[in-house]
Amino acid sequence: MMNDLCIDIDYQQLYKHGQRIGGDVFLLDRSIGSNIITATLSDGLGSGVKANVLASLTTHMANKLSFSPIDLNHSAEIIMDTLPIDKEKGISYSTFTLAKIIFANDKSFIRVGLIEYDNPESLRFTDSSPVEWDKVTTVLNRKNAVKREVIYASEFDMHIGDRLIFFSDGVAQAGVSLGELPQARTRPAVYGAKTPVVRSRNVSGVGAMGWGEENVKKFIEGVLEKQPDISSRQLSREIVTQAYKYDKYKANDDITCVVVYVRKPRRTLIVTGAPRNRESDKRLGDIIRNYDGNVIVCGGTTAKIVARELGTDVKSDRSPSGTLPPASIIEGVDLVTEGMLTLSAVNERLQKKVLLKNMPEDPAKRIIKILRETDQVEFVVGTKINDDTDDPSLAAKIGVRFPLIDQITQSMERNYLQEVEISYI
16 A cells, blocks of 8 residues: 655756766665665765766765665764875865665654765755754864864654755855855855845845855745745755856856655556456546546557546547657546557656656656656556456566556656556456
């Protein structure tokens, strides 16, 4: 059975202006069968390829250690001992924020272990209210380091309505060009200053050291007050977009923001394949009629059966279809598409992690767009393949439909940490 709570984790990222490779790296992982999710953001020194390699090394090291029996704080010290120090600047080659999320199968408890090193301070909210919490400080004594290096560790529970937000310097220092804002050079640097500072006319709320963590916090408060149910994907986009605006649409640094949100899940039902018999047709109609969420029907024969059971007709849809068969319309159903060709395109794009903006305007993109805003996906797979087969699940496996659905399921679970259930009818 699907859970009534979900852990919504998503991020948005923009590369530094002129760069094709980001120096910020975000890694989200959950081992198959495990009740542990790790979300790691690392900011490599500088930008481009070198920064990306160092940040990638950090995130993967943190990810591996977080799944080990080693204490999370000790894991952070191991990472720091492994990371080299830049000989000229005397600072670490990369920073990181690591959230290790442990949860019960039914989400009755969600426990977060958080490690922060040299990234901007993470933020927490309950609904739209900021939350303060205690952290344990560990001071490192590494050779050649020219500044005080500190790791902050904390643990806390998350409940419905809670959010954890962390981001790179590209957010906190948005609006700074080479460390200063135009017309602000005569004033002392005030990070996230509340007092007025001289600033460019079109940059509001940004001090000489950039947007600042306090101002970022206030911005998020405002967004949450207006949109209390905003998803992690949308909220991270709002934050990154605002930072990009302060940079006058030419990012001064890589801009990355991660949001973790505990909320009620959004559900989608995908129906494909004709049910085994006429009695199952009625059951399918009842499932769709009573479903609380988005409904997608894939397949021409399936669509006719669904329309009949819902007491309506299949109508043509003039939306763009590209090289795929066009979609249709059934009253009471969110999306109706052709079957195997469209699902094959969905499968290929999910496996390759193709971005929505890079997809052609066709029914496969419409399916994926719904799925990307979904937490729990339920497939109902029709088994009318061979009337001599008694086992419905075996009948589904005989057809080409089953392996395709299985591959889509694996992509959604592995790449997007979505919950998926498959039933046969």
